[in-house]
Amino acid sequence: MAGSDCNVFQFCKCLRLLGNVMILVVLGLVALSYYPIVVTIYGPAMFDQNISPVKEVAAIFVVASFHVLAALMLWSYFAAILTCPGHVPDDFRPDVDPEENPEAMSDKSDPRRPRFCRKCQKWKPERTHHCSICGRCVLKMDHHCVWVMNCVGERNYKFFFLFLWHTFLLSLLSVLALLPYFSEFFKGERNADKGSNPAQLAVSFMAFVVDLAFCLSLFGFIVMHLKLIAANCTTIEMFEKERIKPWPYDKGVKKNFEEVFGTSKLLWFVPVQRDQACTNEERLRLRM
Template sequence: MHRSGVVMAWNVFKFCTVLRGLGSIMIFLVLGIIGLSYYAIVLTNYGPALYSGVLGEAAVALAILVLFHCLLVMLLWSYFSVVLTDPGSVPPNWRPVVDEEKADTIPLTVPDLGSPILSSQSVSLADTSNPRVRYCRKCNNLKPPRCHHCSVCGRCVLKMDHHCVWVVNCVGALNYKFFLLFLLYAFLETTLVTLSLLPHFIAFFNDGVIPGSPGTLATTFIAFVLNLAFSLSLLGFMMMHFSLVSGNTTTIEAYEKKTAPKWRYDLGRKKNFEQVFGADKRYWFVPSYSEEDLRRMPALQGLDFPSRPNSGAQEL
């Protein structure tokens, strides 16, 4: 029994090490797929169509190229916002000041924390069975509500959703909106590329006349297949995440709590949406927040979350 536990822990450690080692490889893979799509759409097919001399073809090509580049800018902006934005970590010497389980404003006293506060303001918990206190045994620190430890990053992440190898980063409180926008724009971009290359794909199998060298034809074929696969995958993944947003849960919370019907953080779809995207509609579709939202919505910072009154003491 002990040996199997050691083996499992070792396998998990190796898995986390592999994920860390992927590093920038995944970023270059994403950029490679984007570059392949750019080559197939702009350089091979619709770029030359602008100079075909046929007014209808040129108009369609212009519309596709403009939309393609607009979506590409938003996709790259959202993607690198996820990659470069820290998802949120526990501030040094953080400790709860309210009873998070009962959702009231009674400060937690020293006995609640299990031991006297040290001179450094850190807390040593001798009794971590107290359900009112969440404690990470790996970081040896208290954990704010909805915070979880990431074994890949080796730290606790605020409102952690999951560790994503595609963005080489954890998805948490401070970059979850950016991740959702990346999914949205990636889906729209891959769908546009798929639909734009579909006529060429059909002509290829109908033995139609397709301009270009064998190399450009192969590039068009590969780009179509890849974008179709990613478009379908992203659709399912995006629908899952937006359903989580509507219930104000994360992936971890949904799996561990099975999205209980009386989830304390479910404030209704509108407010749940604002907990991630902010209340300022001008910023909903850009990977940024208004200063006003950041100032008046503490949930966007990942440390303090409003909850329903008289809700059950359900906390991860």
């Protein structure tokens, strides 16, 4: 038993260390695309006297969009890392006292039943789960994410989703911006004296392949999370939801989205904390 505890501890420690490497991977991904797109291709094209006005406007659009998306992506990323996912208040007690009302505990199929965390020695509010990597219970826990070195839960799920979303858009922009460069190159219209050398070509090609891979894999991940948000369900609850019909947390698509992103649609894509009126956290506070 002691051996298995040790393995779990080692595993958690390894995941924490891996998280530090992930920051470098994310920053490296931005830099890998930044160099060919802004530094070698579209940045110089903005000041090139010999290109058509259409190409000049396109270059300004690509460089401006790249900066805006990279800023939103990194902002969402660090917000997901630095925001506490939401922990159980010390004085939390379930609505129904399980000692007075033991049948409340008996219906194991009801996700709203009072549950007790033996590791934290605390009652858990609905949708709360214990994370063995963080060593704490997390409100509306979605999963522990190695990329953000943090649990994704009630308070930082919006930032996590926006990180996926803006990374997807940045990768898509990079793929679309590098495509015409490759077609020009392979048609022989771009050569060494026009600013292309083998090293730049290699970096551009690497950025293209990495961005394409991110674009495709993030697309599937984003579709999965959009379906979960629309149904007011977390990754952990995905299988539970299949058994429980109707799903008790489903308030309709609009309200489900507002619960994650807030009621102001202007701020849906900006990684700022949503208004708390419609969140589980507020419900929890009102009940106590």
